[in-house]
Amino acid sequence: MKFKELNLNNRVLTALDKNNFSKATEIQQKAIPMFLENKNVFGKSSTGTGKTAAFVLPILNNINCDKRVIQAIIMAPTRELAMQIVTQIRIFGGGINNLTITPLIGGTEMREQVKKMKQSQIVVGTPGRVNDHINRKNLKLENVNTIILDEADEMLKMGFKNEMDAIFEQISPDSQVGLFSATVTPKVLSLAKKYMNEYEMIEIENQIEVNNNITNTFIFTKNVDKKELLKKVFELHKPKKAIIFSNTKNFTDKIADVLYDIGLKSVVINGDKRQSQRSRSINAFKNGQVNILVATDVVARGIDISDVDYVINYDISRENEHFVHRIGRTGRNNKKGDSITFVDNMGTMRQLKDIQKEFNIEVNEIEISEYNIERKQQTSFSDRNSNSRSRNDRLSKNSSSSRSGGSRDNRGSRDSHSATRSNSGEARSPWSGSNKGGGSRSTRGSRDNNNSRDSRRTRDSNYSRGSSSSRSVNYSSRDNKSRNDRKTDFKKTEWNAFKKNTNADWD
Structure with a gap:
């Protein structure tokens, strides 16, 4: 189905034509008419299905740019995702006069945000910063007619339930609500029932496309010093531009220290870094000033950096879907890329097999011997008992x-x-x-x-x-x-x- 069949107005269609968007995805075909009919929408859809346009286009269709009041608010779990949504709005709304969007995210000056909000029709932000502005009386939501919760399941996991409740208290109960989530858990269902009396449910099957330009490998790292292995990986493969993913903020800094020990400079991005620090780090990595980025999953989505030839998963991602987003940072623009995943134990191995099956990904093993590293020998239970028995016999004498x-x-x-x-x-x-x-x-x-x-x-x-x-x-x-x-x-x-x-x- 083409966008012009979805009853969008001419200014939106013009912007779509200008950016060579003509065909709507499945979720766009289903969600856009519902939003245009002022229905509440609950969409089960993961990243990569086109869900951002599914709620952005109806907002742009209905926005009144003659009014300098906030008419729509979009919430996302991370700064990076919020900025990605802002970018999409600016692309789709490029031909709309007097349209102003304000991102409300941490790490940036609040005074600048307050100044810009006075001229904006749309705000996009994280629940924490949005709620902060509400508490400071900077943000008035009485004119909001549409509110979107993007990746609601992730916001719940991150502990934003109280902030979301506080924001909804400031919004008219007649406002249209859109809730999007990759998973439908009891907590997400409870959230939907609380914020939407009636809603239309849309379920889209996983449509994440795996890049076939990527060669995926793993190393079984049980009883192996992973820090030493990381050094060997860089010595052997010599990546030109690499991203290393870790599950914890603390370990991103430790990994950077390991790289520094062998003379490699890197930048670190995690949830503890200010937005200004993140922006400088991303720019340094993009511009080639630094060729290694160490990060948590905050950069698994929402950034587009070309020429990344290696992605290294120091820890396998906690969510299977995040694994695909991580490795997708390489092999872009029809270039070849490589991913290496450190597999710590059999539980992690089972998860990797689940990922292979779910997303039809081929992941081959690299033997640890190729890096001239030996596994630490584990003492068997019988050996431990024998040693203990000998020692205790001596003690007993x-x-x-x-x-x-x-x-x-x-x-x-x-x-x-x-x-x-x-x-x-x-x-x-x-x-x-x-x-x-x-x-x-x-x-x-x-x-x-x-x-x-x-x-x-x-x-x-x-x-x-x-x-x-x-x-x-x-x-x-x-x-x-x-x-x-x-x-x-x-x-x-x-x-x-x-x-x-x-x-x-x-x-």
């Missing part, structure tokens, strides 16, 4: 020689030593607590001195020397009692618990 009464066997001596180490705050022997139920009989006895036979004898002899005055029970005569008589010293429940936790054969 020393312990038994220093005790006048000796021990029943080497195991008892070893266990007594283990208990002494444990009680003194030192690390336990591998024998201690090896079984879920408290270990073997001898282990339980060594771990709990108060319950072992040797410790009871020692304790009872101590009390017989005069320490029994601090207790109401005469422990000095305890060994003269029969076993049945001892049971009467305990309540029934205490006795059962005692039997369960001691290694002595009371019955």
Whole structure:
């Protein structure tokens, strides 16, 4: 279907023709007529389906540029996505006179935003900055007739629920609402029901296209120093322009330090960086001043940088879809690209297989031996037990020689030593607590001195020397009692618990 069949006005169609847009995608065909009929729209659609134009074009169609008041507000989870939406609005609205858009994102001067808002019909921003302007009385929303939540599931994951609630309190209940989400979770459904009394549901199947110009590989990095491996990757492949993705902000800085150690300069972009810092870093990377960008998923979408020949996933992305967006930073403009993913464990391997199946991606393994790195040898369980047994046998000999009464066997001596180490705050022997139920009989006895036979004898002899005055029970005569008589010293429940936790054969 062509855009001119969707009842858009001439100024929008002119802008589309000017930018060589003629055919509408599936979500555009379904959503645009609903928006033009002033219906609320809930769209299940991922990035790459054309959903931005699905809500931007109806807004541009209905906007009154003669009024210098805010008529539409669009919220996105990240600054980068917000700026991408602003760019799309400027492309599609390029032929509309007196149209003004203001991005409300963190890291930029609020005074400039306030000044520009006074002339704007559309604002695009993150929930945090939009809510900040509302609290400062800078942003008036009484004239808003359309509000869009783009990637609502991501905004919920990032903890923007309270900010979104506060923003909706400032908007007329008659305003049109558009909500777009890649996933439909119970929380997203609850959000839709809360903000939209009635809505039209649109579901679009995943239409993410994978770039066939990219050669995808992975390295199994279990028991491998990933920092050393990263150095080897750059030494062997010599990327001209590379992006390294990490899942955490802290690790982006650590990766940059690793690169610096081998004489490679890089810039870092993550959620902690101010917008001005991000912009300088992106420009330095685009212009070739720096050839390595280390980032979190904030740059997986929303940036278009040519000539990136390598993408390295230091961590595999938490979301399968983000993996495709990451590797899509290379192989652009019909050029060849490479991606390398570090796979830490079998769980990560299963995720990679799921990604291959879901998006029909071929990912081949590179053997770690190609980088002249050996895996660290893991000590087997039997080896650990053997080493522990030898060491504890030596300890038991020393312990038994220093005790006048000796021990029943080497195991008892070893266990007594283990208990002494444990009680003194030192690390336990591998024998201690090896079984879920408290270990073997001898282990339980060594771990709990108060319950072992040797410790009871020692304790009872101590009390017989005069320490029994601090207790109401005469422990000095305890060994003269029969076993049945001892049971009467305990309540029934205490006795059962005692039997369960001691290694002595009371019955």
